[in-house]
Amino acid sequence: MKALVYQAPGKKALVERPMPELEAATDAIVKVSTTTICGTDLHILKGDVPTCAPGRILGHEAVGVIEEVGTGVTVFRPGDHVLVSCISACGRCEYCRRGMYSHCTTGGWILGNAIDGTQAEYVRIPHADTSLYRVPDGLAEEAVVMLSDILPTGFECGVLNGKVEPGSTVAIVGAGPIGLAALLTAQFYAPAEIIMVDPDENRLRAAGRFGATKTVAATGNAAEAVLKLTGGRGVDTAIEAVGVPASFITCENIVAPGGTIANVGVHGAKVDLHLERLWSQNITITTRLVDTVTTPMLLKTVQGGRIDPTKLITHRFRFDQMLDAYETFGHAATNQALKVVIKR
Ligand SMILES: NC(=O)c1ccc[n+]([C@@H]2O[C@H](COP(=O)([O-])OP(=O)(O)OC[C@H]3O[C@@H](n4cnc5c(N)ncnc54)[C@H](O)[C@@H]3O)[C@@H](O)[C@H]2O)c1
Ligand SMILES: [Zn+2]
Ligand SMILES: [Zn+2]
Numbered sequence: 400m401k402a403l404v405y406q407a408p409g410k411k412a413l414v415e416r417p418m419p420e421l422e423a424a425t426d427a428i429v430k431v432s433t434t435t436i437c438g439t440d441l442h443i444l445k446g447d448v449p450t451c452a453p454g455r456i457l458g459h460e461a462v463g464v465i466e467e468v469g470t471g472v473t474v475f476r477p478g479d480h481v482l483v484s485c486i487s488a489c490g491r492c493e494y495c496r497r498g499m500y501s502h503c504t505t506g507g508w509i510l511g512n513a514i515d516g517t518q519a520e521y522v523r524i525p526h527a528d529t530s531l532y533r534v535p536d537g538l539a540e541e542a543v544v545m546l547s548d549i550l551p552t553g554f555e556c557g558v559l560n561g562k563v564e565p566g567s568t569v570a571i572v573g574a575g576p577i578g579l580a581a582l583l584t585a586q587f588y589a590p591a592e593i594i595m596v597d598p599d600e601n602r603l604r605a606a607g608r609f610g611a612t613k614t615v616a617a618t619g620n621a622a623e624a625v626l627k628l629t630g631g632r633g634v635d636t637a638i639e640a641v642g643v644p645a646s647f648i649t650c651e652n653i654v655a656p657g658g659t660i661a662n663v664g665v666h667g668a669k670v671d672l673h674l675e676r677l678w679s680q681n682i683t684i685t686t687r688l689v690d691t692v693t694t695p696m697l698l699k700t701v702q703g704g705r706i707d708p709t710k711l712i713t714h715r716f717r718f719d720q721m722l723d724a725y726e727t728f729g730h731a732a733t734n735q736a737l738k739v740v741i742k743r
Contacts, residue, residue, distance in 0.1 A: 402456045402519035403721045408446030413721050416456065419515060419523035424471030427527035429463040429483060432743045433540040434517045436728045437485075437548055438575050439665050442642060443512075447667025451512045458518030459485035459510040460547035462540040465531075466521060474528040481531040482698075483517060483524060485510060485548040486691045490529035501688035506530065508688055517547075518721060520743070532694060535702050541715075541740045542701055545580070545708035549738070550697050552663060552689040553580030553640070559693075560685040561636035561661030563588045568632075570594040570625055572617070572649050573640030574602035575731070576711055576738045577663055579609060581638050583706050584697075586610050590636075594628060596621050596649065599732040609710065622652035629655070639663055644670040651677060659683045714739040 402416040419428055437460060443451045451457075461483040465475050475481065487506035488495050494502040501507050506526055510516045515523065524530055534543050558581055563569055567590045571578045574597035585593055594613045595606035603614040615624045626633060633655035639647050642664025650660045651673050660682065672684075700706050713736050716724040724741050727734045 400520035401718055401721070402515070403458065403725075405443055405451060405453060405455050405457050407453050409444065411444060411457070411722075411725065413719070416519065418521050421467060421469045422523065423525060424469040425526050425528065426469045427465050427472055427475060427524045427531065428467040429461065429481060429522050429524055429531075430466045431461045431463040431517055431520060431522055433463070433544045433740055434458050434461045435544055435547075435738060435740050436518070436724060438577060438642070440511070441729060442665045442667060445667065447642075447665060448512065455511065456515035456519050457511045458516035459508065459512070460544055461517035461522065462534060462544045462547075463522075468527060472527045475531060480534040482534055482543050482694075483510070483522070483547055484530050484532065484691045484694060486689060487525050487530040489526045495529075498690060498692045500690045500692060518741070520718065532698065535698065538702060539709065540742075541712055542707070542709045543698075544740060545711060545738065546694055546697055546701065548689065549576045549580040549711070550584065550706075550708060551691045551693050553577050553582075554584040554693055554697065555689050555691075556663040556687040557581035557638040557640060557661050558585045558588070560687050561638050561659050563590050563636050565589045566591045567635040568592040568594070568629055568655070569636045569638065570596060570634040570650075570653055571638045571640055572596045572621070572646045573664065574599065574606045575640065578638070578640035579606060579711055579737065580708070581640060581663070582606055582609055582611060583708070587700075592629075594625055594634065596625065601732065601735045602737065605737060617646075617649070622649050625649075625653040634658060636661060642666050644668055654680070654682050657681045659685060662686045711738040712740055713737045716741045718743055
């Protein structure tokens with residue numbers, strides 16, 4: 400089968416690999432029909448994610464059809480149409496019982512990281528009963544694949560951890576797919592202002608169409624511009640959706656007294672925390688690896704037409720064009736790209 404493999408920092412290739420096989424009774428093999436690329440895959444390729452070793456098949460987002468199940472799988476059967484969650488969860492360990500699936504002792508974020516991932520024609524899914532979701536009838540695969548990672552991540556790590564409330568002021572630093580997913584789901588809570596910050600003008604225009612009340616081009620001093628827009632006060636919630644020191648520092652500089660910085664970005668370098676200024680500001684800083692506990696709820700909001708994640712999709716590729724898909728997503732500003740989907 401064809402698979403996209405991480406070879407070394409800065410190096411990837413589309414290669415032939417043997418089909419995955421069942422390794423545990425609770426595994427399923429899924430024939431991938433739609434997958435996509437995440438900002439996290441770009442971090443892996445930069446060398447930011449040491450748990451992902453060279454030789455790994457990348458990807459943690461997919462929709463597909465079950466090809467084969469182990470003897471311990473009771474919920475799903477071959478032929479079932481399923482959403483693959485980016486988080487694998489046993490459902491039984493201490494963390495799973497607390498709803499913190501991201502820290503499952505035999506799962507968590509392992510797909511396309513510690514085990515081979517979804518940017519391939521077939522993928523092995525551990526703990527299949529508790530890591531797959533049935534695709535509701537009538538929903539397009541490319542809408543559903545946005546629920547593997549970006550919608551639960553934007554919502555859980557950004558909106559829920561950031562305590563977005565009716566009437567509050569929110570800034571989302573980073574208007575990539577994750578920042579835009581936070582923008583879509585923040586609107587469940589009717590904040591008064593959502594200010595979107597990014598150097599990419601095209602992504603800011605998209606943010607304006609998707610409900611941002613104001614946009615700031617993160618080319619000069621973005622924090623100063625956000626403070627100006629909020630009468631010098633700052634924001635109640637600053638969602639960091641980039642994963643570089645500059646964007647986290649922007650959040651430190653715009654959070655209002657009593658506010659929350661909700662970090663979403665995957666960081667590969669240390670960041671300065673300015674406690675000499677923030678110690679007296681009654682702020683909260685949260686971090687989170689997405690748990691995907693809200694996936695069933697988010698599926699219902701998509702099914703009910705409350706949000707339409709397909710508007711995040713700008714480019715479509717076939718499996719044999721996977722490298723072109725990376726090229727397009729990796730140079731998003733030049734290509735006016737948001738989310739790219741790859742179909743069989
Ligand atoms: N915590 C989690 O569980 C989790 C899950 C998925 C993704 N992530 C992370 O979320 C982040 C965003 O993912 P994505 O897919 O949207 O990535 P992306 O690379 O597509 O988007 C990042 C955006 O940030 C913008 N940007 C760069 N520097 C900036 C700055 N200084 N200020 C403002 N904007 C800036 C870029 O122009 C781009 O639009 C990544 O770090 C990704 O690894 C975290
Ligand atoms: Zn991801
Ligand atoms: Zn577990």
